[in-house]
Structure formats: C-alpha cells, structure tokens
Amino acid sequence: MQIIVCIKPVPDPKYLSRVSLDETTKTLVRENVPTVINPLDKNALEAALSLRERFGGEITVISMAPESCIPVLREALAMGGDRLLVLSDTRFAGSDTLATASIIAAAIQKTGAFDLIICGNETADSGTSQVSPQLAEFLGVPNIMHVSAIEVSDDGVFRIKSRIEAGYVIAELSAPMVLSVIKELNEPRYITLMNILDAEAKDVRVLSADDMILKEPWVGLSGSPTQIVELAAPEKRAKAEILAGDARRQARALADRLYRMGFYHG
Ligand SMILES: Cc1cc2nc3c(=O)[nH]c(=O)nc-3n(C[C@H](O)[C@H](O)[C@H](O)COP(=O)(O)OP(=O)(O)OC[C@H]3O[C@@H](n4cnc5c(N)ncnc54)[C@H](O)[C@@H]3O)c2cc1C
Incomplete structure (x- = not known):
C-alpha cells in the first residue's frame, strides 16, 4: 500500500501561552516556543504504520515547511516513515490553506500513484481543518474527516468510522482517498534511541516550486x-487561580471557595 502522511510543524501546544501577537505585522510571534510535529499528524502516521505492518508498502511523509524544520520533521522517520519530502521555497511563504493544499497536491502528483493520504483533522496552531478536504478536491478523491477507526477487509474495502456530533458514521469505500484523523484513532508509538539513529540514514528530499507542476495560481x-484583515487576542474574561500547598491543603481551599460561592447547602 502506498501511503502519504501530511505533517505540519507547529509551536509546541504545551507552550501555546507563550505565543503572542505582533499588533503591527498582524502575525504570531513564535520565538522561544519549541516547534513540534502537529500532535494529530502523529496519529495519522501511526495509522499509516499499522496499515504498512499488515499490507506492506511504503510511507512517504510530506511537509510544506521551512528547511530549518527538518530536524523536527525527522521524528516522523524515527517513528517509521520511509522518506520525507519537504516542500520549501520562499515563493510558498504566506500561503493560506488553499495555497497550502494546492502546493501539497502538486507535490503528491509528482510522487506518483497513492492508495491513501492521511492527515490530522486539524492543526494545533491555525486549526482550520481546511487543508485535507481541499487536498482531496485538488486530487479528485473522496475525503472523510473526524476519522476514529480504519478497518480494511481482505478484498481491499476500507471501512471508515467517523465521529459526528450525534454519534458515528461508518462509510465503506475503496482507495484512493484522503482521511483526516482524530486523537481517538490510536496512540502514537514510542520512539527509541535506535529509531532516532536509524532515521539519520533515511531519505530526506527538499522540493522547490521548480520541482513540481503548479497548475493553480494559488501560491x-x-x-x-x-x-488577514485583523488579528486579535481574545479578551480574557475568566481569571484562573492556582491553589498552593499539598493536595490536602488544596482540597480544603477548594472546598472553602465552593462553600463561599454558595455551592454547598448542607
Ligand atoms: C493570508 C494568510 C497568510 C498566511 N501566512 C502564513 C505564514 O506566513 N506562515 C505560516 O506559518 N502560516 C501562514 N498562514 C497559515 C497557513 O495558511 C496555515 O498554517 C496552513 O495553510 C495550514 O492551515 P491549518 O494550520 O489551518 O491546517 P489544517 O487544515 O487545520 O490542517 C489539517 C491537516 O492538514 C495537513 N497540513 C496542514 N498544513 C500542512 C503543511 N504545511 N504541510 C503538510 N501538511 C499540512 C496536516 O496533516 C494537518 O493536520 C497564513 C494564512 C493566511 C490565511
């Protein structure tokens, strides 16, 4: 099975409170925030690894990102991806989701036939959930969002479980397709030191705009x-209070607060 996994480097969600807004340029200030692979993209890769373990084949990891992100993106190779394609060119800078999807689609068309493209359902930074459906549209294949389970029958029919507000939808379809996965799908595997060392020998290629045929004007x-006409931080309404001391002291302080707020009517 030929599988493509799309991954995006994002500011580490653990430190998102350190990301600020530059009021003049209307951009995010990400300095001093470590970059990591978007967490859901690791679930996407884990799904690809499980499918490769059962059906064989290859996993190509694609990211549109500055070359400086390659050390971070290598983690996908340490997890088990076979090769990494980094789409990097100053002409790609500032791309919105439509341009991002159009450039990734052009790179995929260059890499050849695929059975499956797996993406995260959304990123931890911009989080629009627009890239994967647009990618499917450009490539002329179906897309299923909110994927929480992937089963494949011996005759190659995919049975995809997708979460919706009222429950789940199960769809049966044949490859090729784009799947956008959620956390519920799996637990990304642990990476060992040996995995990290093995990844050093794997193929990493950088593609520029000249290496692909960009049919669309969106670049x-x-x-x-x-x-972007305006970018503003949400107004802070709720105030958080951190209770100090050991668990017993914190529990007492919490009970006291709740009592004073009128939650206890004993
Ligand atoms: C006018 C405009 C200017 C912008 N300028 C910049 C800029 O200068 N720098 C910048 O960092 N961002 C910029 N952005 C944000 C940029 O559009 C998004 O970061 C990007 O298109 C991905 O959107 P998203 O994070 O909402 O992805 P989603 O749609 O939420 O992502 C879903 C999934 O798609 C895949 N995916 C998404 N992005 C990529 C990627 N780059 N490579 C591989 N797979 C991916 C992943 O699997 C991901 O989990 C700009 C946006 C706009 C509207």
Whole structure:
C-alpha cells in the first residue's frame, strides 16, 4: 500500500501561552516556543504504520515547511516513515490553506500513484481543518474527516468510522482517498534511541516550486485569496487561580471557595 502522511510543524501546544501577537505585522510571534510535529499528524502516521505492518508498502511523509524544520520533521522517520519530502521555497511563504493544499497536491502528483493520504483533522496552531478536504478536491478523491477507526477487509474495502456530533458514521469505500484523523484513532508509538539513529540514514528530499507542476495560481501570500484583515487576542474574561500547598491543603481551599460561592447547602 502506498501511503502519504501530511505533517505540519507547529509551536509546541504545551507552550501555546507563550505565543503572542505582533499588533503591527498582524502575525504570531513564535520565538522561544519549541516547534513540534502537529500532535494529530502523529496519529495519522501511526495509522499509516499499522496499515504498512499488515499490507506492506511504503510511507512517504510530506511537509510544506521551512528547511530549518527538518530536524523536527525527522521524528516522523524515527517513528517509521520511509522518506520525507519537504516542500520549501520562499515563493510558498504566506500561503493560506488553499495555497497550502494546492502546493501539497502538486507535490503528491509528482510522487506518483497513492492508495491513501492521511492527515490530522486539524492543526494545533491555525486549526482550520481546511487543508485535507481541499487536498482531496485538488486530487479528485473522496475525503472523510473526524476519522476514529480504519478497518480494511481482505478484498481491499476500507471501512471508515467517523465521529459526528450525534454519534458515528461508518462509510465503506475503496482507495484512493484522503482521511483526516482524530486523537481517538490510536496512540502514537514510542520512539527509541535506535529509531532516532536509524532515521539519520533515511531519505530526506527538499522540493522547490521548480520541482513540481503548479497548475493553480494559488501560491504564497500574493496568490492566497484569504487576506488577514485583523488579528486579535481574545479578551480574557475568566481569571484562573492556582491553589498552593499539598493536595490536602488544596482540597480544603477548594472546598472553602465552593462553600463561599454558595455551592454547598448542607
Ligand atoms: C493570508 C494568510 C497568510 C498566511 N501566512 C502564513 C505564514 O506566513 N506562515 C505560516 O506559518 N502560516 C501562514 N498562514 C497559515 C497557513 O495558511 C496555515 O498554517 C496552513 O495553510 C495550514 O492551515 P491549518 O494550520 O489551518 O491546517 P489544517 O487544515 O487545520 O490542517 C489539517 C491537516 O492538514 C495537513 N497540513 C496542514 N498544513 C500542512 C503543511 N504545511 N504541510 C503538510 N501538511 C499540512 C496536516 O496533516 C494537518 O493536520 C497564513 C494564512 C493566511 C490565511
């Protein structure tokens, strides 16, 4: 099975409170925030690894990202991806989701036939959930969002469980397709030191705009139909209070607060 997994480097969600807004440039200030692979993209890769273990084949990991992110992206190779394609070019900078999807689609068309593309359902930073459905549209294949289970019958029919507000939808379809996965799907595997060392020998290739056929006009900031007119931090309404002391002292303080707020009517 030929599987493509799309991964995006994002500011580590553990430190998102350190990300601030530059009011002048209307951009996010990410300095001093470590970069990691978008957490759901690791679930996407884990799904690909499980399918490869059963059916054989290859996993190509694709990321549109600056070359400086390659050390972070290598983690996908340590997890088990076979090769990494990094789409990097100054002309790609400032791309909105449509441009991002159009560039990734062009790179995939260059890599050849695929059975499955697996993405995260959304990223931890921009989180629009737009890239994977747009990617499917550009490639002319179906897309299923909110994927929480993937089963494949011996005759190659995929049975995909997708979470919706009222429950689940089960769809049966044949490859090729784009799947956008949620956390519920699996637990990404642990990486050992040997895995990290093995990843050093794996194929990492950087593709620029000249290495692919960009059929669409949507490339970079100037080719992005979405324009950011305003960017503002949400107004802070709730105030958090951290209770000090050991668990017993914290529990007492919490009970006291709740009593004073009128939650106890004993
Ligand atoms: C006008 C405009 C300008 C922008 N300029 C910049 C900029 O200069 N720098 C910047 O960092 N961002 C910029 N952005 C944000 C950028 O559009 C998004 O980061 C990007 O398109 C991905 O969108 P998302 O994070 O919402 O992905 P989602 O749609 O939430 O992602 C879903 C899944 O798609 C896949 N995916 C998403 N992005 C990538 C990727 N890059 N490579 C591989 N797979 C991916 C992953 O599997 C991910 O889990 C800009 C946005 C706009 C609207």
